[in-house]
Amino acid sequence: MKRLSLVFLILVAGGAAVCAAESRPNILLIYADDLGYGDVGCYGAKAVRTPNVDRLAKQGLRFTSAYSSSATCTPSRFSLLTGGYAFRQKGTGILPGDAALIIPPDCVTLPKIMKAAGYTTGAVGKWHLGLGKVNEEVDWNSDIKPGPREVGFDYSFIMAATGDRVPCVFLENQRVVGLDPGDPIQVSYEKPFPGEPTGVSERDVLKLNWSHGHNQAVINGVGRIGYMKGGASARWKDEDLADTFTRKGVEFIERNRDRPFFLYFATHDIHVPRLPHARFVGQTAMGPRGDVIVQFDWAAGQLLEVLERLQLSRDTLVILTSDNGPVVDDGYQDGAVARLGDHRPAGPFRGGKYSIFEGGTRVPMIVRWPGRVKPGVSDALISQVDFAASLAALTGRELRPGEARDSRNVLPALLGESSAGRQHIVEQARGLAVRQGDWKYIEPSPGPKRSKTTHIELGNDPAPQLYDLARDPGERRNLIGENPARAEALAELLSRVRDGGTY
Numbered sequence: 033m034k035r036l037s038l039v040f041l042i043l044v045a046g047g048a049a050v051c052a053a054e055s056r057p058n059i060l061l062i063y064a065d066d067l068g069y070g071d072v073g074c075y076g077a078k079a080v081r082t083p084n085v086d087r088l089a090k091q092g093l094r095f096t097s098a099y100s101s102s103a104t105c106t107p108s109r110f111s112l113l114t115g116g117y118a119f120r121q122k123g124t125g126i127l128p129g130d131a132a133l134i135i136p137p138d139c140v141t142l143p144k145i146m147k148a149a150g151y152t153t154g155a156v157g158k159w160h161l162g163l164g165k166v167n168e169e170v171d172w173n174s175d176i177k178p179g180p181r182e183v184g185f186d187y188s189f190i191m192a193a194t195g196d197r198v199p200c201v202f203l204e205n206q207r208v209v210g211l212d213p214g215d216p217i218q219v220s221y222e223k224p225f226p227g228e229p230t231g232v233s234e235r236d237v238l239k240l241n242w243s244h245g246h247n248q249a250v251i252n253g254v255g256r257i258g259y260m261k262g263g264a265s266a267r268w269k270d271e272d273l274a275d276t277f278t279r280k281g282v283e284f285i286e287r288n289r290d291r292p293f294f295l296y297f298a299t300h301d302i303h304v305p306r307l308p309h310a311r312f313v314g315q316t317a318m319g320p321r322g323d324v325i326v327q328f329d330w331a332a333g334q335l336l337e338v339l340e341r342l343q344l345s346r347d348t349l350v351i352l353t354s355d356n357g358p359v360v361d362d363g364y365q366d367g368a369v370a371r372l373g374d375h376r377p378a379g380p381f382r383g384g385k386y387s388i389f390e391g392g393t394r395v396p397m398i399v400r401w402p403g404r405v406k407p408g409v410s411d412a413l414i415s416q417v418d419f420a421a422s423l424a425a426l427t428g429r430e431l432r433p434g435e436a437r438d439s440r441n442v443l444p445a446l447l448g449e450s451s452a453g454r455q456h457i458v459e460q461a462r463g464l465a466v467r468q469g470d471w472k473y474i475e476p477s478p479g480p481k482r483s484k485t486t487h488i489e490l491g492n493d494p495a496p497q498l499y500d501l502a503r504d505p506g507e508r509r510n511l512i513g514e515n516p517a518r519a520e521a522l523a524e525l526l527s528r529v530r531d532g533g534t535y
């Protein structure tokens with residue numbers, strides 16, 4: 033009898049453990065920077081090999097209509113982490129490296145949702161959401177807060193902004209790593225520090241010359257945005273960024289192997305400056321832009337490998353996606369334009385980073401959860417703003433009204449159980465667009481049609497635009513003349529979403 037009940041107990045306990053693992057898988061979010069829809073093999077790239085990303089796609093679900101919420105980094109990340117469209121909050125455009133934290137500390141966020149569900153949360157890599165209090169200058173030599181911890185990350189190892197913005201140092205939790213107190217860091221986005229080299233004074237000897245902007249501080253032989261002085265022992269080497277972030281990501285997984293974890297792994301690749309580690313140099317015929325795609329693929333592969341080594345693959349939901357579309361010349365003379373060849377970074381789509389055309393926000397997205405998500409391809413409409421509500425649903429956390437307000441629970445679509453995602457999504461660049469079904473309406477927007485520096489077609493037009501993405505994914509035929517009623521209905525929908533009531 034005793035024995036029987038023991039067996040019974042073991043069975044029940046075992047069953048509970050299985051249930052827990054099923055509803056609380058680890059979550060690994062691999063978030064690339066500026067990786068375009070056409071930049072990886074499984075989305076059609078031929079000029080660069082991405083075996084790890086491709087394998088992930090083969091084992092998982094590959095989305096064809098997944099979107100970042102914006103065509104640049106800061107607003108996309110803001111949306112992903114808060115579940116709210118960035119256009120609702122002023123000051124969520126591309127931030128300087130000394131900006132204050134733009135996510136209010138009392139805001140419910142994706143990592144906070146995960147924490148409430150019992151997860152240990154970590155952010156490794158690019159931050160670019162500001163640090164410190166509004167109207168207070170950041171002191172880079174003491175504890176820096178609020179930051180990732182106040183947003184909901186138990187652990188963080190980050191760069192403050194972007195690879196091309198100062199300060200070029202890592203922060204682990206609240207502190208700059210490797211700082212010598214005798215050589216304090218000073219940062220200014222206003223004026224140069226007298227006597228410090230700049231991208232103008234040193235232009236002849238730079239390791240990587242700039243094409244536009246990027247001519248202020250010189251760090252590691254590369255011109256940056258913003259001025260910086262001091263902190264010599266803490267400065268990163270661009271060639272080691274991928275290795276360092278990958279090691280920190282792997283260590284986070286190793287440390288948390290025995291409990292549910294959520295890791296937001298946001299790479300610097302494939303953003304500028306593109307300075308791959310020596311072992312990736314020359315891996316493609318496309319020059320540094322191709323080589324850093326290989327480096328990104330390697331980093332993704334390392335994280336997948338640690339899951340495999342620790343036998344966590346089946347208990348881990350992996351999402352791989354990008355913060356915005358691709359750009360070829362983003363301000364450095366790295367040969368990307370000349371060596372592009374036939375490669376189409378945005379795949380079949382028009383425009384790229386910064387653009388309201390599909391190239392700005394239609395991004396690669398792969399979801400893998402072995403044993404749970406059936407491998408395949410999904411056309412479901414999904415925005416990264418939906419991760420908050422969907423992962424809340426996965427882990428059983430109920431959202432209260434007003435929390436993650438633009439986020440929709442598209443979990444069935446994410447897991448491949450349904451082909452229906454969102455009803456509609458808003459895309460953001462300089463102006464806004466809305467996609468509903470296959471139709472896309474772009475509101476009139478002032479501003480240049482094509483960027484003079486990146487040469488990207490931005491899609492701005494003083495006249496409204498309407499496209500049928502099913503027949504015309506490249507957004508070539510503006511159908512507004514033939515379909516004024518449809519355009520009007522979409523314009524109305526967009527203003528309902530923008531006005532922010534229930535929609």
Ligand code: NG6
Nearest residue numbers: 104105106126194244245246362363
């Ligand atoms: C632009 C930078 C570009 C990049 C971008 C932000 C110049 C001339 N261009 O202002 O290089 O840093 O900001 O990219 O400075 S993002 O992916 O982080 O949004």
Ligand code: CA
Nearest residue numbers: 065066105355
């Ligand atoms: Ca980006």
